[in-house]
Amino acid sequence: MKTKVLWLSAIACNGNTHSFLNYPYMEQFLNDFEFIYHPVIDTDYTLEEIVSSVIACDILLIEGSIAEDFQRADTSIVKIIQTYSKIVKKIVTVGTCATFGGIFRESDYKNVSGLHFNQELPTNTFREIKDKTVSISGCPIHPEVLVNTLYAIKKDIRLELDKYLRPKEYFAYTIHNGCTRNEYFEYKVDNHKFGELEGCMFYDHGCQAPYTQGSCNKILWNEINSKTRAGLPCMGCTEPGFPRENLFSTKKNMGIPENLPVGVGKRVYLTLAGITKAFTIERLEKKLLND
Amino acid sequence: MTDKKQLKREQIMQSALELFALKGFYSTSVPDIASSLKMSVGNLYNYFKSKDILAKEIIKYISAYLGKKIREVNEQNISTEEKTRKIIEVYFKTAMLKPEMIDYFLRIYLSTREVFNEGCEGMICVNEFVTEIMIYFEEGVKCGDLRDQDFFSAFGLFMGYLGGMVFLKGEKILPKELDEYVDDIAFNIYKALSK
Ligand code: SF4
Ligand code: SF4
Numbered sequence: 288m289k290t291k292v293l294w295l296s297a298i299a300c301n302g303n304t305h306s307f308l309n310y311p312y313m314e315q316f317l318n319d320f321e322f323i324y325h326p327v328i329d330t331d332y333t334l335e336e337i338v339s340s341v342i343a344c345d346i347l348l349i350e351g352s353i354a355e356d357f358q359r360a361d362t363s364i365v366k367i368i369q370t371y372s373k374i375v376k377k378i379v380t381v382g383t384c385a386t387f388g389g390i391f392r393e394s395d396y397k398n399v400s401g402l403h404f405n406q407e408l409p410t411n412t413f414r415e416i417k418d419k420t421v422s423i424s425g426c427p428i429h430p431e432v433l434v435n436t437l438y439a440i441k442k443d444i445r446l447e448l449d450k451y452l453r454p455k456e457y458f459a460y461t462i463h464n465g466c467t468r469n470e471y472f473e474y475k476v477d478n479h480k481f482g483e484l485e486g487c488m489f490y491d492h493g494c495q496a497p498y499t500q501g502s503c504n505k506i507l508w509n510e511i512n513s514k515t516r517a518g519l520p521c522m523g524c525t526e527p528g529f530p531r532e533n534l535f536s537t538k539k540n541m542g543i544p545e546n547l548p549v550g551v552g553k554r555v556y557l558t559l560a561g562i563t564k565a566f567t568i569e570r571l572e573k574k575l576l577n578d
Numbered sequence: 579m580t581d582k583k584q585l586k587r588e589q590i591m592q593s594a595l596e597l598f599a600l601k602g603f604y605s606t607s608v609p610d611i612a613s614s615l616k617m618s619v620g621n622l623y624n625y626f627k628s629k630d631i632l633a634k635e636i637i638k639y640i641s642a643y644l645g646k647k648i649r650e651v652n653e654q655n656i657s658t659e660e661k662t663r664k665i666i667e668v669y670f671k672t673a674m675l676k677p678e679m680i681d682y683f684l685r686i687y688l689s690t691r692e693v694f695n696e697g698c699e700g701m702i703c704v705n706e707f708v709t710e711i712m713i714y715f716e717e718g719v720k721c722g723d724l725r726d727q728d729f730f731s732a733f734g735l736f737m738g739y740l741g742g743m744v745f746l747k748g749e750k751i752l753p754k755e756l757d758e759y760v761d762d763i764a765f766n767i768y769k770a771l772s773k
Contacts, residue, residue, distance in 0.1 A: 540719035542729035543712055557709040565700025
């Protein structure tokens, strides 16, 4: 039997929908799941029907930031969530806005936040449904992370979650884990030019991967690449504080990065950095190809 | 390493430091150091395989000594201005109580680079000391007290100034004791580094 899913858009840009549509095995997915409503996919019900009655449903997906005064089909999004959250087996917040509030915290709606978190801080409105919720943060979500989580729910696999309700399977890693530039990180070689193969972007170019949790360098995007492998800094899009300012430069105090890799103390970091800085590894200073 | 062996190592380093300060680095030989401790040359080599290795271990020893003292200042819950003063006090106090340490740092480590080229690349052998200075700067900027700037321009101002004063003292040019300059120097350095 197909699992019934409701995709509800709150204050959103539809970026997660676009990302989801890049899932490479969509046909298989649609054999196993059925949207009772989705903002861009044809469904049996209209949003008005979803809101005016209660349609049978297994999983509620919420995309976008949440505010009491934001409405869909003339009904507050909060009310729609409350109605459907009672009947579903699980709720999944799709993306950083639905999880932490994201960029739409800056919008004109009042008290905008994620379902259970306003950035790092827990919120109260939906606390009774916290046990049912799984968070998939990301701006946008990684389609495979979302789909694999939906399959886990369908198959009643117990998901181990972190303190933000994100499956540890995908979020216990840092984005730094698996980046092809790790060698440059180890020896502190930045001198990167955007889009080039050489150099780590942690020291000057704003890469937040060492303190951002997710699987981008483990489960590649479009099965091909990741931001950091391609030469763009990780912008920390899975984190509660996303987005920060100045995404392309590293915030430093007297040359020392303000944010250090998760769990690495300042003394440890500076000691290691001092040692590697003392040496020049010629191979890492040169271009990899066409030198 | 046993405590006893560590203690002996420290005694050797201390005697070597004193001899280097007295006779100069090149004129001091391993037998000189051994005889000042009434130990055989062979036994001394059990602790340090060569004079160059001893030289490098001494700089690490001094760096660790100063690093530990500055770390104690960094870990206090006080303003950057007070930290500035306390770090200067630590440095001058060391220069007064253990002049041979600072002397070694300034006259031997900084000016006998050929000895330290291999094994003490960059700032490896003074890591513990430099790390604490970095933390003092970083935290000062982060809390809004110090102006953000290149690390070395700040480091040079701080250490160059202190080193210069100790050097003048060593040359017997300074009319007063080092600690009598702490107030003015702390004021000058903080004023130069703050926002
Ligand atoms: S570019 Fe970013 S992800 Fe890649 S090694 Fe450097 S810090 Fe890590
Ligand atoms: S690399 Fe960083 S910014 Fe890019 S998608 Fe992954 S977590 Fe988000």
